[in-house]
Amino acid sequence: MxxxxxxxxxxxxxxxxxxxxxxxxxxxxxxxxxxxxxxxxxxxxxxxxxxxxxxxxxxxxxxxxxxxxxxxxxxxxxxxxxxxxxxxxxxxxxxxxxxxxxxxxxxxxxxxxxxxxxxxxxxxxxxxxTHNYTGYPMVKEARDMVRSGKLGKLRKVVVEYPQGWLSKYEEGNNYKQAIWRTDPAKSGAAGCIGDIGTHAENLAEYITGLKITELCADLTTFVEGRLLDDDGNILLRFEDGAKGVLHASQIANGEENSLKIYVYGELGGLEWHQMEPNTLKYKTQEGQRIIRPNVGDLSASAKAHWRMPAGHPEGFFEAFANLYRxxxxxxxxxxxxxxxxxxxxxPGAEDGVRGLAFIDTVIASNKSEQKWTKFVQ
Structure with missing residues (x-):
């Protein structure tokens, strides 16, 4: 390398x-x-x-x-x-x-x-x-449960990624990460949406197997003097009729790296939190089941991305390492x-193109007087 x-x-x-x-x-x-x-x-x-x-x-x-x-x-x-x-x-x-x-x-x-x-x-x-969150074993399991029909026809997807590290004007404090991530010449046309919103978009499409077809976006720059968005709220429409909500923010005071996703279908729902990555919840009206790595009958994909016996925590580095391996x-x-x-x-080139198309569509929707903007790449 x-x-x-x-x-x-x-x-x-x-x-x-x-x-x-x-x-x-x-x-x-x-x-x-x-x-x-x-x-x-x-x-x-x-x-x-x-x-x-x-x-x-x-x-x-x-x-x-x-x-x-x-x-x-x-x-x-x-x-x-x-x-x-x-x-x-x-x-x-x-x-x-x-x-x-x-x-x-x-x-x-x-x-x-x-x-x-x-x-x-x-x-x-x-x-x-390196959409590294797709490397977690429980994300693989969630995707495979959707593919196998465990949830039935999908109806609703909620994905959120709140952070709080840009709640203040950090780019004025010689903070290197804040400086380039809020500079349009270095970061691109979007701030929060480009930095972490694309992670949320990619995770939603990866787990569900559905592509976003339309969206309705509301972006805000809350911190005075900042050049790019630091908060976004987006309604989503997926192919096959599923609806969704994507919320990304870098001014959510007190939040760390709180990426979460909820997927609901006719037969059941799934819930996964990045800060508790070894727990996947499968929920129905009859109750819920906690799914953990190397416990029970998991998918071949989940097994291929877990390294340790049950009860031994793995996390961010291991998920990132899965992509490199x-x-x-x-x-x-x-x-x-x-x-x-x-x-x-x-993730590959198609994911990359869709990520940039997502950014452009969100920005176009935010500027538009129309409620919905078609996702075009």
Missing amino acids: GMVGGSLDAFIGAVHRRAAAFDNEIELVCGVFSQTPEKSKATGKALYLSDERVYTSFEEMIQREKELPEGERMDFVSIVTPNHMHFPPAKMALENGFHVICDKPMTLNLEEAKTLAGTIEKSGLVFAL NFAFAVKAHINGEEHDPIYDF
Whole structure:
């Protein structure tokens, strides 16, 4: 693996590196960790990389790695930069024969996302998008319960993602994460909706297997001086007649990382909370059942993504690691000319395009005088 972004003072870079290393399927061999050469070199040294494999730009890294003999050069690039720097290294890596795993959203805007999706298809290479919440075993179980008809025909989906960390004007306090995430030039056209609303949208579509067809959005920027939305409330219409509500906020004072989803069908309902990830509730009018990893008869997919005996908690890092492991399996299969086992799934280009289309549709709906706006990608 080669990495773009993720210097020592970047939170998400360390998360990606730990997730990638978790299953001993991936070795970090090179990187350009910052636009500042000194910071990139210092990060490489701290990670025990040889000086000649720590680069000053992604262009240099891709070109130099391509010149190395097969078996010595990197096999793929992990992109963990702010949003505006997803598209350029991803496109160049794919065009030069390297697989790509990229943080979400896939690109800065929908036009770039569609272009990158075309590049991925043309290259025939493996691309993964780190919607990491899909990596939890109980999310897999929820999806498989819906697929098996356990809930019957779906009627209602409620997904919410409240955070409180931007309740104040943090971007004015030299807070790096707040600065770029609220800057349209680096984050894109949306703030809260692009950052965490897309996670909620992706999780809802992943578990239900239904695509959003229309939505009605109300966005607000509550904090004075902020350039992008920090709160959103969205009504959803799914294919096959299901209705939904999506609420995302970064000014929900006192909230941490409280992603939750509720799915209701004719026969029963499901409930899952990210902050209690090893518990899935299955509910009917006759009562409710608590479903836990490695307890009872779970789906093959859930079993494939749980590592420990029952009662041993797993969480955020393991779910993130599941995506990297599954991606590594797909890259290995590609290298060996083999078929990749679909049980080891991960989000891809279509999820990325839909995420950017979701952002655009939400913004258009918020500006429109009409009640409903069609979801078009």
